[in-house]
Amino acid sequence: MLTYVFSTQLLEILTILAIIGESSWAALPGSYCKEMGSSTYRPHSVSVTEFGAVGDGITLNTKAFQNAIFYLHSFADKGGAQLFVPAGKWLTGSFSLISHLTLSLDKDAVIIGSMDSSDWPVIDPLPSYGRGRELPGGRHQSLIHGSNLTDVIITGGNGTVDGQGCVWWEWFNNHTLNYTRPHLIELMYSKGVVISNLTFINSPFWAIHPVYCSQVLVQNVTILAPPDSPNTDGIDPDSSDNVCIEDCYISTGDDLIVIKSGWDEYGISFARPSSNISIRHIVGEANSGAGIALGSEMSGGISNVRAEDICLFNSLYGIRIKTSPGRGGYVRHIHISNVIMTNVKTAIGITGRYGEHPDENYDPNALPVIDMITIEDVSGTVIKHAGTLEGIKGDNFNSICLSNVHLNVTSKHPWKCSYIEGFSNLVTPELCESLRNPYQSSVCYTANHFDCCNLVQAA
Numbered sequence: 001m002l003t004y005v006f007s008t009q010l011l012e013i014l015t016i017l018a019i020i021g022e023s024s025w026a027a028l029p030g031s032y033c034k035e036m037g038s039s040t041y042r043p044h045s046v047s048v049t050e051f052g053a054v055g056d057g058i059t060l061n062t063k064a065f066q067n068a069i070f071y072l073h074s075f076a077d078k079g080g081a082q083l084f085v086p087a088g089k090w091l092t093g094s095f096s097l098i099s100h101l102t103l104s105l106d107k108d109a110v111i112i113g114s115m116d117s118s119d120w121p122v123i124d125p126l127p128s129y130g131r132g133r134e135l136p137g138g139r140h141q142s143l144i145h146g147s148n149l150t151d152v153i154i155t156g157g158n159g160t161v162d163g164q165g166c167v168w169w170e171w172f173n174n175h176t177l178n179y180t181r182p183h184l185i186e187l188m189y190s191k192g193v194v195i196s197n198l199t200f201i202n203s204p205f206w207a208i209h210p211v212y213c214s215q216v217l218v219q220n221v222t223i224l225a226p227p228d229s230p231n232t233d234g235i236d237p238d239s240s241d242n243v244c245i246e247d248c249y250i251s252t253g254d255d256l257i258v259i260k261s262g263w264d265e266y267g268i269s270f271a272r273p274s275s276n277i278s279i280r281h282i283v284g285e286a287n288s289g290a291g292i293a294l295g296s297e298m299s300g301g302i303s304n305v306r307a308e309d310i311c312l313f314n315s316l317y318g319i320r321i322k323t324s325p326g327r328g329g330y331v332r333h334i335h336i337s338n339v340i341m342t343n344v345k346t347a348i349g350i351t352g353r354y355g356e357h358p359d360e361n362y363d364p365n366a367l368p369v370i371d372m373i374t375i376e377d378v379s380g381t382v383i384k385h386a387g388t389l390e391g392i393k394g395d396n397f398n399s400i401c402l403s404n405v406h407l408n409v410t411s412k413h414p415w416k417c418s419y420i421e422g423f424s425n426l427v428t429p430e431l432c433e434s435l436r437n438p439y440q441s442s443v444c445y446t447a448n449h450f451d452c453c454n455l456v457q458a459a
């Protein structure tokens, strides 16, 4: 395995990516993220210490967070308020945010999740999943939670949120969980969310989960979890639209960024897609997952996704689409470009045989539509398999387009393809025949140019 020292390398890579990308996204019209959160000023601010919080890493501060936020309710219609978390170690259970709130961490502040599962209340399953993702029934509420909110900012000068996930990973591994594990941050049914300038470590489960949200910006965050920690995805936009994720370093035990939209019959009937998603300037290691993934829960549909300037190391997959009969839904109009991979087992993985169903009531005839996926300008070194591209018998995946993809592959059989068709241009090693039709920009998806995020400034 290759190892890297990231502190300086990350900055270099981000700088290089910024230079490469500058021309392609500067000054494009139609931004949806620029409108959000920009320089939101909160006329009122309190510190969590004013509500009795003690930053010794031992005192449980759940009540202090709850009381502070309850107090700040009265400022919601007066321009909103800021809750400041000063330097210190602030142990807490789950707490819930309100609208027009900025949660702001000092650079030396660490919010630490309690290791007692009873400090993470159990809430209803998501309607688009029908049950907890891991176990039937409810799920533990995220450490920082929010529902039905508008205008929420979670930020800091690189302060830290530490989920102390290791106890949850052990409960998962020894099968003693009673409910699905919690996230570090989950916002549900919310609009106008900014998560920026923070470090998230050791999430019990997926770290950042916006679900049924619109206008979400995740910018300049670091997300870290050990390579073998189970299901510690980085950022999972789920049935959400107008989402921008940029300038992040993510190294976890599962997917770095993965777009979802509900699970089998529950996701089909809830029918809320993920769309208009822009991902750029991401560096990371997906030791047991993929750098950029779509699915496997995609039953509400996923479309209009653009990912660019991605640099991946030491990963199981680079780019991955996961689905299964029973999911229904669609993944279409996806454009992934300018990806550099080093030491990745499978550069591109598309599978229609992912499996995993919420229960026995899924409809095996609900076949997903996978269509108009373009992957271009990819280079890879120390790659084992170039791609495993597998559609579903009787449900071919169509218009899969690869252009300017060059992978230095060690396997003697670099591509494995079935039930998949598309177009290509300048791909090495040579692709499977069903994808060798000449690339045509009229049939391959070329992304809608939506710019985002450049000008967003938190309070």
Ligand SMILES: *[C@@H]1O[C@H](CO)[C@@H](O)[C@H](O)[C@H]1NC(C)=O
Pocket (backbone or CB within 6 Å): 147, 148, 189
């Ligand atoms: C939040 O919004 C959803 C969708 O509009 C609604 O079903 C739910 O009742 C709301 N919850 C609360 C607590 O208001």
Ligand SMILES: *[C@@H]1O[C@H](CO)[C@@H](O)[C@H](O)[C@H]1NC(C)=O
Pocket (backbone or CB within 6 Å): 156, 157, 158, 197, 220, 247
């Ligand atoms: C990212 O966060 C660091 C630490 O808080 C800060 O110094 C830097 O300016 C931020 N960069 C951007 C692009 O916001």
Ligand SMILES: *[C@@H]1O[C@H](CO)[C@@H](O)[C@H](O)[C@H]1NC(C)=O
Pocket (backbone or CB within 6 Å): 007, 158, 198, 199, 222
């Ligand atoms: C933020 O802190 C993390 C953890 O200490 C560090 O790895 C990262 O480089 C910092 N990010 C920035 C932008 O300074």
Ligand SMILES: *[C@@H]1O[C@H](CO)[C@@H](O)[C@H](O)[C@H]1NC(C)=O
Pocket (backbone or CB within 6 Å): 167, 170, 171, 174, 176
């Ligand atoms: C499972 O892991 C938890 C957390 O480390 C531990 O407290 C518990 O004793 C373990 N249970 C079993 C049955 O191994």
Ligand SMILES: *[C@@H]1O[C@H](CO)[C@@H](O)[C@H](O)[C@H]1NC(C)=O
Pocket (backbone or CB within 6 Å): 117, 118, 171, 176, 177, 178
């Ligand atoms: C599961 O429930 C049992 C019985 O109530 C309890 O003792 C145990 O602590 C719970 N486990 C977790 C991880 O919450």
Ligand SMILES: *[C@@H]1O[C@H](CO)[C@@H](O)[C@H](O)[C@H]1NC(C)=O
Pocket (backbone or CB within 6 Å): 030, 241, 242, 275, 276, 304, 450
């Ligand atoms: C997605 O973006 C397009 C183009 O900017 C816009 O027309 C469309 O309404 C957006 N979709 C959603 C769900 O916001």
Ligand SMILES: *[C@@H]1O[C@H](CO)[C@@H](O)[C@H](O)[C@H]1NC(C)=O
Pocket (backbone or CB within 6 Å): 379, 380, 381, 406, 407, 408
């Ligand atoms: C792949 O390997 C060849 C020969 O070792 C080398 O010339 C080429 O630059 C490599 N390609 C990439 C993308 O690193």
Ligand SMILES: *[C@@H]1O[C@H](CO)[C@@H](O)[C@H](O)[C@H]1NC(C)=O
Pocket (backbone or CB within 6 Å): 155, 194, 196, 197, 219, 220, 456, 457, 458, 459
């Ligand atoms: C992140 O921090 C930088 C440097 O302090 C600041 O300029 C920027 O506005 C912050 N970004 C967001 C989205 O909060």
